[in-house]
Amino acid sequence: MTGPSSATALNPAAPALQCSASLIDLGFVALCAGAAELLCHNAVVTFMIALEAVAVLAIGEGTRGVTPGNMLLGLRTVRADGVQNSAASGILPAGMSRIVIKYCVLIASFLAAIIGYLVVIISPLFSHDSLRQGWANSLAKLACIDIRRHTASTSTPPALQNRQTHTTGVGRQNKPKPDTISPLPAVPVPGMQPEPHPVSAVPMPIPMPTAVPAPKPAAATPRTHAIRPIPASQQATSAARVRLRQTPPPEPRRKATPPVAVPPPTPAPRAVLMFDNGSKTALTIPSTLVLGRKPTPHKLQDTVLAVPDHTGTVSRSHARLEITEDGAWISDLGSTNGTRVINQEGQETPVPVKQRVEVHNNNRIALGDMICVLIISEHRRARA
Secondary structure, three states: OOOOOOOOOOOEOOHHHHHHHHHHHHHHHHHHHHHHHHHHOOHHHHHHHHHHHHHHHHHHHHHOOOOHHHHHHOEEEEEHHHHHOHHHHOOOEOOHHHHHHHHHHHHHHHHOOOHHHHHHHOHHHHOOOOOOOOHHHHHHOEEEEEOOOOOOOOOOOHHHHOOOOOEOOOOOEOOOOOOOOOOOOOOOOOOOOOOOOOOOOOOOOOOOOOOOOOOOOOOOOOOOOOOOOOOHHHHHHHHHHHHHHHOOOOOOOOOOOOOOOOOOOOOOOEEEEEEOOOOEEEEEOOEEEEEEOOOOOOOOOOEEEEOOOOOOOOOOOOEEEEEOOOOEEEEEOOOOOOEEEEOOOOOEEEOOEOOOEEEOOOOEEEEOOEEEEEEEOHHHHHHO
């Protein structure tokens, strides 16, 4: 007997599974629309999202026969004629033209007070054909198959049937016995007789006369020599020489090296800038500072220093103060109220814009009406 054909290997989905898949798809559309309503609170946006969800279902079912419900339950939507004639044409996808007809029927039934849509969904329960089609699938000539029950053909080729064992009347199987091959008798070949080997005589051992061992000579007794005693004076002299050789010579005394006095480290030259409100700032030498109310560096090596301005006459970037090993200089950066250097005698020297003026120790610097004093350390003044 031949096995079932490939047409009968495609199993139509059960009506309950088809209804469940349709309800899952309806829940997918309702979930998308509900999420849009909660997020946007706009009826137009909610309607558009619902239409897009239906379009996603239609495209997935038309091209690959899958929807969320079909994927969860193991179903596929295919052409009905492909299921009936799958032996000749194979399984054919639903196609977008037939899917459009199906979804037009579903949307029209949904508009009929929603009850019509539910009736269309459960219509596979009332179907009596072999494919158990619902009304929408029947109009679109589609069918829903169960791929989990899809089994391959079980027909056995005739060549394999001949190799199967035959059952006996009591149900036992006669296993084929392996063929036994009897050994061939040895056939003598004329002219190939083995040549006889000559038997050689075994030589007999000839008895030899045994030699009588000669008597061993007696072991010679070693001669003993008399040892003369060493005088006590010679023993004492040799012991003193051994002690002299073993005693190491005394190491020469090393003279104590007096500790070398390490000169104290030379302090780094420092400078202090004191302001009229009593605050002060320590500066290192060399350094370049931009003084002002809210200064900004003009060169890469510039360091900014915000001065306490209680007069309101200091510009944002007022002046640049340069301190080196050779002295200190200040230059005006285009301030509004100008910069002046006041020596210890009270003489004022205006500072031109972008021109350096030397500042000596304890000289005062006037940034507008704010006064500060430059004090250089003793070490720096001694070197100067």
